[in-house]
Amino acid sequence: MTTTETVDHNLSPLEFWAKPRQVHHETFKWLRENKPVSWHGPPEALDPNLDNAQGYWSVVKHADIREVSRNPQVFSSAEGVFLDDFPQLETMLSFIVTDAPRHTSFRNIISVAFTPKHIKKVEEDTRRTVREIIDHAAPLGEGDLCELITKEVPGRIFASFFGIADRDERQYVMDLSEQMGAWSDPEYKHIGSPLQVFADATSRLGEVALRHAKERQKKPTEDLMSWVSQAQYEGEKMTVEEVGVFFALLAGAANDTTRHSMAHVLALFDQHPDQLAYVFEDFDNRADDAVNECLRMEPPLMHFRRTAVSDYELGGETIKAGDKVVLWYISGNRDGEVFENPDTLDVTRAAKSNPHQAFGGGGPHYCLGNMLGKQMLKAEMWEIYTRMKDLKVGERTIMLSNFMNGVMKMPGTWTPEKR
Numbered sequence: 001m002t003t004t005e006t007v008d009h010n011l012s013p014l015e016f017w018a019k020p021r022q023v024h025h026e027t028f029k030w031l032r033e034n035k036p037v038s039w040h041g042p043p044e045a046l047d048p049n050l051d052n053a054q055g056y057w058s059v060v061k062h063a064d065i066r067e068v069s070r071n072p073q074v075f076s077s078a079e080g081v082f083l084d085d086f087p088q089l090e091t092m093l094s095f096i097v098t099d100a101p102r103h104t105s106f107r108n109i110i111s112v113a114f115t116p117k118h119i120k121k122v123e124e125d126t127r128r129t130v131r132e133i134i135d136h137a138a139p140l141g142e143g144d145l146c147e148l149i150t151k152e153v154p155g156r157i158f159a160s161f162f163g164i165a166d167r168d169e170r171q172y173v174m175d176l177s178e179q180m181g182a183w184s185d186p187e188y189k190h191i192g193s194p195l196q197v198f199a200d201a202t203s204r205l206g207e208v209a210l211r212h213a214k215e216r217q218k219k220p221t222e223d224l225m226s227w228v229s230q231a232q233y234e235g236e237k238m239t240v241e242e243v244g245v246f247f248a249l250l251a252g253a254a255n256d257t258t259r260h261s262m263a264h265v266l267a268l269f270d271q272h273p274d275q276l277a278y279v280f281e282d283f284d285n286r287a288d289d290a291v292n293e294c295l296r297m298e299p300p301l302m303h304f305r306r307t308a309v310s311d312y313e314l315g316g317e318t319i320k321a322g323d324k325v326v327l328w329y330i331s332g333n334r335d336g337e338v339f340e341n342p343d344t345l346d347v348t349r350a351a352k353s354n355p356h357q358a359f360g361g362g363g364p365h366y367c368l369g370n371m372l373g374k375q376m377l378k379a380e381m382w383e384i385y386t387r388m389k390d391l392k393v394g395e396r397t398i399m400l401s402n403f404m405n406g407v408m409k410m411p412g413t414w415t416p417e418k419r
């Protein structure tokens, strides 16, 4: 165990995460400039049942995050990927919490399912789903944009990944995905402690996923679950249980990330209408850069963690075997050595370069669904801004979390679309 002194600007207390995001950005700036690799005491847990006994290294510079992410031989994912010790969550995380060779074989099989033909099919479904959701929202003229749109879109698309056609079952899966992501939200207190809230959601979601995986393996249809069930790499297939766990993982990986990103996109363009107008002058060619720049400014996942399996020198510090190492993507994305005016939205940035780390720092665990995530965000941008004219958004309610950069509520007003 490392005996390094804990740095000022401690990221561990919950009180720190309850402060406005601006304070977090200032703290990360200080750390980047003064202590790019720093030791912090055990994180204060959201649930008293979590046993966060160990401190951790915080890695905040873009180049260091990249270096750690691309060295899985030293920095393992198999010991957990969150700042908090959360074994209940991690058993649900399928191959995110594995290293090579198991990780490589899983990832190769799943990648086989993401053929251009399948991506195209998902894109058509995504556009249709977004259109239907905006058909409902646009005539209203006001409402909570999270409830009406940002939560609804990935929830419905995610249900279609499962191939769930039944309305009630789709709603059931959407509610469970929501519960899984918002386990620390007081709204779910009636179920029990945050850990119980989470366990309840994941076990029920796991049951649905397993049942559908079994059905798809017998009788494949045209959905992501069937494609993954059928996918083979060098003669290997996933078992039906593995497919089930993978789809429960997607409830978090695909749903919450896209949901919170879209809320941030709406807030960022509310503050920068000139840049939105610029994007819409040539949407097909500029939307990709716009989405990437929003993800740089507001990555939905603030960190992922690794554990060192051997000693390693980084930023003038010796990381010892067994130490936890936390990669702060939210900080790497605003590193002034990589991004000019890092705290400013600039949708033209990509013309030079925009190597943001919202999807990770590269390496074997880089987000597998990055294309799908961006596809959903672009479809939402198009439909919202072409139909909900003069959209104005109010203050965001930010989730209390050291992991998810989540937006729970965001009121909006717009000129109602005539039915």
Ligand code: HEM
Pocket: 069, 095, 096, 097, 107, 250, 253, 254, 255, 257, 258, 261, 295, 299, 300, 301, 304, 357, 358, 359, 360, 361, 362, 363, 364, 365, 366, 367, 368, 369, 370, 372, 373, 374
């Ligand atoms: C804006 C949307 C999204 C963001 C910002 C995001 C971000 C991330 C990040 C930061 C990681 C971890 C990278 C690492 O540790 O190096 C990750 C992993 C992953 N993401 Fe995403 N994600 C998004 C959408 C999606 C979608 C839509 C899917 C699926 C359809 C998806 C599937 C996955 C999977 C399966 C992994 C684990 C990959 C592995 O361990 O090999 N993500 N994502």
